[in-house]
Amino acid sequence: MTIHAIDHVTLRTDQLEQTIAFYRDAIGLQEGGRPPFPFPGCWLYAGGRPLLHIVANTQGEGLTDYLGKRETEQGSGCIDHISLSASDPVETQARLLRLEVPFVSRVIPERNELQLFLRDNNGVPVELLFTQTDIDQHDNPPTGGDRDE
Incomplete structure (x- = not known):
């Protein structure tokens, strides 16, 4: 196996809209397409690549089943x-x-x-x-x- 680069970073947050706004407005990433996962979130792009995945820390089976349960401190x-x-x-x-x-x-x-x-x-x-x-x-x-x- 050869690692080429970091593909993306995923942030899990209780503040979905504020987090999207920060990385879009302050950092300059662009909102883009995201697969229909069973939980809310957003993919932010740089240079045509989905660099940052932001996931809402919802209490539901969709997120827990897909990514597991985690706290958002x-x-x-x-x-x-x-x-x-x-x-x-x-x-x-x-x-x-x-x-x-x-x-x-x-x-x-x-x-x-x-x-x-x-x-x-x-x-x-x-x-x-x-x-x-x-x-x-x-x-x-x-x-x-x-x-x-």
Whole structure:
């Protein structure tokens, strides 16, 4: 067996609509087609691929039979964060500021890649990663300052 890449991440939430809105509006993923599973949810796409599956934590046999019973607590359990490769760091920071999404920015030493760390409405940590090429495309590139509330 050969692993090629992470196919998708599934988030189970008690806040379906708010979670969809966060990843659509703050992160920029697009809602797309989803098979007719026996429980509510949404697939969000990046580059034509269903990257994020969001599932409503409903009390019903459909979800339990398909994925098993799990609690939806705040945070990410033993997963530290979700990292998404992104582009246009200036527009992204402006969007996060406009939506009042707190974030912390860092620059990876020696690689000069910009990281933005934020949390979704469920408390799941998200990293947006921008390459040096993305940063170089702007006259006033982000510097990696902090904005964490």
